[in-house]
Amino acid sequence: MAEQTDTSPVALRTSPLAHLADRMRAAAVTGARGVTLAERPFLTMVNLRLDPTSEAAGRMEKTLGVPLPHQCGHTTTSGPHTAVWLGPDDWLLLSEEPIDTAELRQALAGDPGSVVDVSANRTTLELSGPAARQVLEKGCRLDLHPRAFGPGRAVSTTVGPVPVLLWHIDDAPTYRLLPRSSFADHLARWLIDAMSEYRGPEVP
Secondary structure, X not given: OOOOXXXXXXXXXXXXXXXXXXXXXXXXXXXXOOEEEEEOOOOEEEEXXXXXXXXXXXXXXXXHOOOOOOXXXXXXXXXXXXXXXXXXXXXXXXXXXXXXXXXXXXXXOOOOEEXXXXXXXXXXXXXXXXXXXXXXXXXXXXXXXXXXXXXXXXXXXXXXXXXXXXXXXXOOOEEEEEEXXXXXXXXXXXXHHHHHHHOOOOOO
8 A cells, every 4th residue: 555645834944944954953062051942833822912901901801711910011811821911902822732713703793803823924933041031132232131021021133133022931031032934044043153152163
């Protein structure tokens, strides 16, 4: 019997940084000044717009199982879902699992608002290790000290020349950077170059 090839849309997807996977692995540094870089492709991302004081907001939180954050830089997480504050009436929902956008639109129940799947707009880079903050500080104007930007914080900023959503995950420290897919190659190469100080010779 001839071997069958999976040609479904999911199997055929190629992430924006698949061509740099080997270079990112090669750039890894171990030890007390260690840092690693990897892509976490195909995370679910949904943009949510609505009045945070409306009844629809309460219905949305119940449907998601996640309270919506109400302050700049804040995130809330429950299970696989995280809500990131983008503006007073604007959130980005992130998840390791699919999000049922039809169910979220039903939660609006005719109230003003929008639910849009934007998963294809961005990819996710994960930078982790003792030197991760120092790498970011080479090209980010934010105060990244944990007192100012601790785990659970996320803001829109620039790293190098690239606009990103920067999310501090944990105190390893681990950061996730969400650039537009079209800028991901430039950002990844910038990070690889910034990491080279900690490993000696430049990654070939």
